[in-house]
Amino acid sequence: MHTSFTTICAREKLSDIRRFLRQTLAKIEVAEPIRQEIVLAVDEACANAIIHGNQCDHNRHLHLEVEIAEDKLLVTISDVGDFEQDLAQHEDHDLHSLIEQRKKGGLGLKLIYTIMDQVNYHKEGTKNVCTLTKNLGTSLQ
Amino acid sequence: MEVINTISDGVLRIALIGELDASGAINLDHVIKKALEDEYYRIVVDCKQLDYISSAGLGVFISYLQDITNHDGKLVFYNMKENVQNVFNLLGLQNVVTITGDLQEAKKVIHAH
Numbered sequence: 001m002h003t004s005f006t007t008i009c010a011r012e013k014l015s016d017i018r019r020f021l022r023q024t025l026a027k028i029e030v031a032e033p034i035r036q037e038i039v040l041a042v043d044e045a046c047a048n049a050i051i052h053g054n055q056c057d058h059n060r061h062l063h064l065e066v067e068i069a070e071d072k073l074l075v076t077i078s079d080v081g082d083f084e085q086d087l088a089q090h091e092d093h094d095l096h097s098l099i100e101q102r103k104k105g106g107l108g109l110k111l112i113y114t115i116m117d118q119v120n121y122h123k124e125g126t127k128n129v130c131t132l133t134k135n136l137g138t139s140l141q
Numbered sequence: 142m143e144v145i146n147t148i149s150d151g152v153l154r155i156a157l158i159g160e161l162d163a164s165g166a167i168n169l170d171h172v173i174k175k176a177l178e179d180e181y182y183r184i185v186v187d188c189k190q191l192d193y194i195s196s197a198g199l200g201v202f203i204s205y206l207q208d209i210t211n212h213d214g215k216l217v218f219y220n221m222k223e224n225v226q227n228v229f230n231l232l233g234l235q236n237v238v239t240i241t242g243d244l245q246e247a248k249k250v251i252h253a254h
Contacts (some may be wrong), residue, residue: 037227043195044196103204104170109231
């Protein structure tokens with residue numbers, strides 16, 4: 001199964017992205033908590049791309065591809081943002097230091113890495129491409 | 142996303158309604174910032190109608206936790222749905238904030254010394 005969705009880089013579009021994901025994931029038989037966690041991880045990656053990668057520039061677009069084959073889910077998020085974030089180099093933020101430093105950020109990447117089995121990031125020309133993989137083998141109902 | 146805040150007995154009660162993501166977090170941030178400026182450091186958060194939360198919403202609470210603690214205040218969540226509680230658990234937040242079943246329990250924690 002293959003589905004795709006394109007939207008503009010606006011925070012307000014995150015709810016549309018979640019709706020697209022829920023509709024797509026409704027077509028596969030996976031346990032509800034896993035479905036909700038996948039939506040959360042993709043929402044976090046998209047929020048990152050919209051806010052940090054593209055500074056909420058409504059003239060830019062975010063493109064999502066979802067592929068489900070056998071027991072693997074692959075989500076590809078691409079944009080043309082100028083923020084080169086290597087997700088593979090993320091720091092594992094300590095919760096207590098985030099509290100002490102009064103930081104609002106730092107939790108999203110932790111969620112992405114906790115939920116997904118593989119996280120990759122690369123450049124394709126001017127595009128930033130983030131791929132998130134989830135093995136559904138044990139999660140399928 | 143709606144954020145409804147009421148003050149009673151020196152306690153700020155915030156009711157979160159809908160899905161709290163990076164878009165709705167901005168409004169929540171304004172509400173909490175204003176409350177702390179007005180010196181309300183005892184806050185209960187009603188999650189009964191909160192259907193979804195992402196890190197942006199949680200980040201708002203986390204960023205004010207130190208100030209709340211420094212002023213002998215408390216931040217207590219109650220009426221949490223399973224999927225929202227799961228996000229707290231994924232990040233270990235249940236160890237740094239109090240989560241109770243209902244408002245009565247939340248108030249007990251808030252007023253305890």
